[in-house]
Amino acid sequence: MANYSGKKYYIKTFGCQMNVYDSGRMASLLEAMGLAKASEPAAADVIIFNTCHIREKAAEKVFSDLGRAYLIKQERAEKGKDTIIGVTGCVVQAEDEEILKRAPYVDFALGPLRYFRLREVVQEIFDKREAKLLDTDFSAESKFDRLPENKAEGGCSYLAIQEGCNNFCTYCVVPYTRGIEMSRPVEDVLKEARRLAETGSVELNLLGQNVNSYHGEDASGRERNLAYLLNKVAEIDGIKRIRYTTSYPADVDDELIRCHKELDKLMPYLHLPIQSGSDAVLKKMNRRHTRDDYLRIVEKLKEANPDIGMSSDFIVGFPGETDDDFQQTIDVVNRVKYIQAFSFKYSRRPGTPAAVMDGQIEEKVKKERLQVLQDLLFSYQTQFNKNSIGKTMQVLFEGRGRHRGQLAGRTPYMQNLHAKADISLLNKIVDVRITDASTNSLSGEVV
Numbered sequence: 001m002a003n004y005s006g007k008k009y010y011i012k013t014f015g016c017q018m019n020v021y022d023s024g025r026m027a028s029l030l031e032a033m034g035l036a037k038a039s040e041p042a043a044a045d046v047i048i049f050n051t052c053h054i055r056e057k058a059a060e061k062v063f064s065d066l067g068r069a070y071l072i073k074q075e076r077a078e079k080g081k082d083t084i085i086g087v088t089g090c091v092v093q094a095e096d097e098e099i100l101k102r103a104p105y106v107d108f109a110l111g112p113l114r115y116f117r118l119r120e121v122v123q124e125i126f127d128k129r130e131a132k133l134l135d136t137d138f139s140a141e142s143k144f145d146r147l148p149e150n151k152a153e154g155g156c157s158y159l160a161i162q163e164g165c166n167n168f169c170t171y172c173v174v175p176y177t178r179g180i181e182m183s184r185p186v187e188d189v190l191k192e193a194r195r196l197a198e199t200g201s202v203e204l205n206l207l208g209q210n211v212n213s214y215h216g217e218d219a220s221g222r223e224r225n226l227a228y229l230l231n232k233v234a235e236i237d238g239i240k241r242i243r244y245t246t247s248y249p250a251d252v253d254d255e256l257i258r259c260h261k262e263l264d265k266l267m268p269y270l271h272l273p274i275q276s277g278s279d280a281v282l283k284k285m286n287r288r289h290t291r292d293d294y295l296r297i298v299e300k301l302k303e304a305n306p307d308i309g310m311s312s313d314f315i316v317g318f319p320g321e322t323d324d325d326f327q328q329t330i331d332v333v334n335r336v337k338y339i340q341a342f343s344f345k346y347s348r349r350p351g352t353p354a355a356v357m358d359g360q361i362e363e364k365v366k367k368e369r370l371q372v373l374q375d376l377l378f379s380y381q382t383q384f385n386k387n388s389i390g391k392t393m394q395v396l397f398e399g400r401g402r403h404r405g406q407l408a409g410r411t412p413y414m415q416n417l418h419a420k421a422d423i424s425l426l427n428k429i430v431d432v433r434i435t436d437a438s439t440n441s442l443s444g445e446v447v
């Protein structure tokens, strides 16, 4: 393999934690070729946009980013420097050939299941400038088998254990862009987890689009669930905190709930999207759970660990959502008292069943409902954060704070926290006494 030391790469990541994980793996592939990270696109020989298709007009935004990259490519060409522009992720899967048609200056486009080819593709383009490549194959071969070993970049690492989804919620593009569900074998996950621990991670966040449907095979070929995997990961020395995301309510089983009681390393925080509190809307969304199913799961989780904090995703203004449906969502929020949440107005995703459903809701109504919901969610979040004042929490410092001499980190409840702290505490878990709180962050003092 040729060495390209002296050359640089720049990756811009959009969207979910899975994309953050994928970008990290792409960076490792490029670094193995000798490339170094550039601080800005203009300094990079390889510019990659790792894209997300979840938001409205996602493709348009990518094309305008690509336009800016093209200007950089031209400016660099005037100075005699070549620039490779690549696009990866879900927009590639959704747009397919359209990418190279609309942006012919793009050198390669790889779907989310194909970026393991990055090394070979970049080398080919470096060596024969005219090479162009589009690969959106959905084949069963696992990209994970083709990637080099992952290593920690800090105290907290993401670890993909599952990819794709078979649920086909009517508003979601994931099953079309990430394909059907696949789970990595138990041993592969544990090997990566051990390596991340050895290279400095103390916290692992196990990732999957539908992470709790995990069903990877163990060494004997037996299928194992997420609860089994969590127990195994918890046995790894050096790993002190474990999280998993994103979960699907209908796949939360009693074994998984028991983990929240028995595994000290499992953080007392769970992101469990309900999307709507109305059974009629959930049905139209093709969710496999009712509002009562969801509330029962939350109750069981709170019985297993009374300190657990819940988080969720909400979509307001889904086609056909009435005022009464919306009130049922408000009622769920008042019952669960989420400590954090993500809420959005419904927006059409081309190619999904909900995009062509009758009863699309007026923008004005969606906006009003979102405001009401967010005011309520923020009030619970603020209340939870304020109740943290005076408590001592274990904080994992993950980076520098906004002000000199500060570090920023996260509590077990995923609250952002900043505190005056010596740089030697970076990537360590430290006791911090909470001194102040707002809706979005806490301040504290190292004790």
Ligand code: SF4
Pocket: 165, 166, 167, 168, 169, 172, 173, 174, 175, 209, 210, 248
């Ligand atoms: S479970 Fe999640 S990823 Fe799967 S279709 Fe529904 S919203 Fe999309």
